Amino acid sequence: MTALEVAGLSCRRGGRPVFGDLSFSLAPGELLALTGRNGSGKTTLLRALALLVPADAGAIRWQGADVAADRETWRRRIAWLGHLDGLKSDLTVRENIATACHLREEGTERVDDALAAFDLGSLANRPVRTLSAGQRRRAALARVKAAGAPLWLLDEPLNALDAPSQAALRTVLGQHLAAGGLAIAATHAPLDGARVLDMGGASP
Amino acid sequence: MSGFAALLARDLRLVWRRPGDVMVVLAFFVVATVLFPLGIGPETNLLARIAAGILWCAALFAALLSLDRLFAADYEDGALDLLLLAPWPLELAALAKCLAHWIVTGLPLAVLAPFMGLLFGLSGEGLAALGLTLLVGTPALSLIGGLAAALTLGARRGGALLALLALPLCVPTLIFGAGAVEAVAMGEGFLTHLAILGALALLSLATLPWAIAAALRQAGE
Amino acid sequence: MASLHALANPARFRRFSQKVLPILSGVTALALAVGLWLALVESPPDYQQGETVRIMFIHVPSAWLAMAGYALLAGLGASLLVWRHPLAALMARAAAPVGAVFAGVCLLTGSLWGRPMWGTYWVWDARLTSMLLLFFLYLGHIALSRAYDDAERGDRAAAILALVGAINLPVIKFSVDWWNTLHQPASVMKLGGPSIHPAILTPLMVMAAALLLLFVVLVMVRTETEIDRRRLDAAERML
Numbered sequence: 001m002t003a004l005e006v007a008g009l010s011c012r013r014g015g016r017p018v019f020g021d022l023s024f025s026l027a028p029g030e031l032l033a034l035t036g037r038n039g040s041g042k043t044t045l046l047r048a049l050a051l052l053v054p055a056d057a058g059a060i061r062w063q064g065a066d067v068a069a070d071r072e073t074w075r076r077r078i079a080w081l082g083h084l085d086g087l088k089s090d091l092t093v094r095e096n097i098a099t100a101c102h103l104r105e106e107g108t109e110r111v112d113d114a115l116a117a118f119d120l121g122s123l124a125n126r127p128v129r130t131l132s133a134g135q136r137r138r139a140a141l142a143r144v145k146a147a148g149a150p151l152w153l154l155d156e157p158l159n160a161l162d163a164p165s166q167a168a169l170r171t172v173l174g175q176h177l178a179a180g181g182l183a184i185a186a187t188h189a190p191l192d193g194a195r196v197l198d199m200g201g202a203s204p
Numbered sequence: 205m206s207g208f209a210a211l212l213a214r215d216l217r218l219v220w221r222r223p224g225d226v227m228v229v230l231a232f233f234v235v236a237t238v239l240f241p242l243g244i245g246p247e248t249n250l251l252a253r254i255a256a257g258i259l260w261c262a263a264l265f266a267a268l269l270s271l272d273r274l275f276a277a278d279y280e281d282g283a284l285d286l287l288l289l290a291p292w293p294l295e296l297a298a299l300a301k302c303l304a305h306w307i308v309t310g311l312p313l314a315v316l317a318p319f320m321g322l323l324f325g326l327s328g329e330g331l332a333a334l335g336l337t338l339l340v341g342t343p344a345l346s347l348i349g350g351l352a353a354a355l356t357l358g359a360r361r362g363g364a365l366l367a368l369l370a371l372p373l374c375v376p377t378l379i380f381g382a383g384a385v386e387a388v389a390m391g392e393g394f395l396t397h398l399a400i401l402g403a404l405a406l407l408s409l410a411t412l413p414w415a416i417a418a419a420l421r422q423a424g425e
Numbered sequence: 426m427a428s429l430h431a432l433a434n435p436a437r438f439r440r441f442s443q444k445v446l447p448i449l450s451g452v453t454a455l456a457l458a459v460g461l462w463l464a465l466v467e468s469p470p471d472y473q474q475g476e477t478v479r480i481m482f483i484h485v486p487s488a489w490l491a492m493a494g495y496a497l498l499a500g501l502g503a504s505l506l507v508w509r510h511p512l513a514a515l516m517a518r519a520a521a522p523v524g525a526v527f528a529g530v531c532l533l534t535g536s537l538w539g540r541p542m543w544g545t546y547w548v549w550d551a552r553l554t555s556m557l558l559l560f561f562l563y564l565g566h567i568a569l570s571r572a573y574d575d576a577e578r579g580d581r582a583a584a585i586l587a588l589v590g591a592i593n594l595p596v597i598k599f600s601v602d603w604w605n606t607l608h609q610p611a612s613v614m615k616l617g618g619p620s621i622h623p624a625i626l627t628p629l630m631v632m633a634a635a636l637l638l639l640f641v642v643l644v645m646v647r648t649e650t651e652i653d654r655r656r657l658d659a660a661e662r663m664l
Binding site for chain 2: 053082087105
């Protein structure tokens with residue numbers, strides 16, 4: 001049974017078409033990797049799925065229902081990791097993740113697990129501005145894990161991560177998928193067990 | 205905890221960690237106010253006559269100063285996307301941000317201004333009028349400024365453009381705010397002015413959160 | 426209504442305007458000639474103000490067109506935000522400077538008209554001050570729409586501004602009127618003159634119609650330019 005269905009999705013940015021007539025479906029437990037050159041529309045597709053960018057044509061359906069009909073509910077169902085980390089540099093890691101949960105109007109029960117999953121226990125009470133790029137990326141990923149949403153939209157999640165952190169991410173992703181979650185990740189590096197959707201090369 | 209409360213608490217906590225940002229704005233208000241007598245002359249009658257306008261204009265400029273960071277910080281670190289993806293109305297998020305701005309800018313200005321009014325020889329009732337009108341009038345300034353800030357996110361020359369957009373829209377609040385203090389100086393009451401300022405604040409509240417949310421969505425596209 | 430929606434396609438609008446503009450420009454030139462002749466030659470000099478009253482024939486229509494222009498910007502803004510009509514963005518970009526110029530002309534002619542009466546080039550008359558603020562709102566719209574590398578982002582931001590500005594204009598006018606009566610009781614001379622004499626009414630209406638036609642022609646020509654410019658930008662990005 002598919003949970004996410006995308007039919008005939010087209011998007012333009014700045015007057016130029018970015019991708020057209022895109023269709024795919026994703027079932028619980030599946031991971032979709034978006035590959036392609038820079039500028040091929042991976043980020044735009046993720047933002048269109050999150051309804052941050054309006055699509056020119058096509059539909060996004062969750063369990064048969066058009067997600068645009070009830071945006072608030074859809075936003076509850078997705079957890080977002082963008083190019084930027086989305087962390088406030090003057091707050092500690094724990095404060096950032098707890099606030100993110102409160103901003104989703106959820107409780108903070110999952111925060112400790114999320115911190116542990118990405119080995120952030122010792123860094124939890126440090127302000128984000130004192131962290132390295134890789135540590136910030138881990139904190140952002142912990143935020144995604146703590147959100148408790150079924151669909152994860154991840155833009156270059158492996159960026160800036162060292163080998164142990166990449167392994168941690170693969171573990172966390174595996175757990176999420178095994179529990180029936182879905183994930184779509186734009187990535188340059190390969191992800192095991194992922195179906196691949198190649199967005200093609202952008203014009204040179 | 206509601207999303208609105210969480211956002212408000214977060215922004216207030218961020219300001220608490222960097223109190224210098226607020227102090228600078230208040231210091232600007234003090235310096236700008238003092239500049240006018242230096243430019244105009246120390247004659248007490250003249251200063252008392254123009255005190256209302258000077259204090260209100262200085263408060264307006266000070267309130268605008270901190271606005272360009274209102275949404276820019278969230279835009280630059282990616283937190284704006286998370287607000288756009290929050291599962292509760294963006295209009296409430298816009299309101300929470302403007303409320304936080306008012307608490308750390310408008311409210312302190314309303315408290316500080318009467319002290320500056322002493323430098324201009326305002327009467328006790330004039331000082332009260334100054335403080336009260338700023339208290340009731342600055343929320344509209346935070347909302348208007350919030351709209352200007354949201355519209356200029358990522359624009360070239362954002363700071364100057366923000367002022368150009370906001371200042372004409374702030375004119376009604378300025379007129380009735382300064383007018384109230386002047387009315388007191390001429391021996392009249394200022395309750396009408398206060399009521400109109402309240403109406404302006406309600407009008408801003410009823411229209412601007414939607415405009416700010418629309419502008420924020422444009423920024424996220 | 427269906428035909429208005431059809432015009433919303435920039436290419437179709439361009440074909441329409443190419444057909445209509447030559448005729449419209451001719452009519453405009455004719456109307457301006459007639460209006461100016463009526464205003465400068467035919468109509469009598471005012472018993473109080475002499476020849477300078479003739480400036481009113483440009484000043485008053487300019488004020489009307491400046492206000493109508495901003496209403497147009499607000500309408501186009503709503504059309505852009507609600508229906509995403511591409512033409513609305515381009516036409517707003519074209520119309521804003523035209524409206525701003527009319528506001529500027531209104532201020533300039535008001536100043537020149539008032540000079541013999543007031544002895545100075547400016548008084549803080551309620552209507553002139555309101556027009557000055559409207560002029561600033563125009564400047565803000567023009568600056569905002571051009572402040573972004575992504576022109577569409579600028580268009581949409583300016584559209585929101587136009588709508589908020591349109592709602593605020595009555596509030597601004599009310600507060601400036603109030604401010605003016607408080608600070609300058611009774612001694613202000615009204616720029617409209619004591620009454621509108623019928624001999625002045627005809628030239629005024631003709632000039633108003635002529636200037637309205639001029640407004641329309643200028644906006645159409647500039648919209649064509651904006652359509653071409655946007656196409657050029659899109660073509661450049663494809664290279």
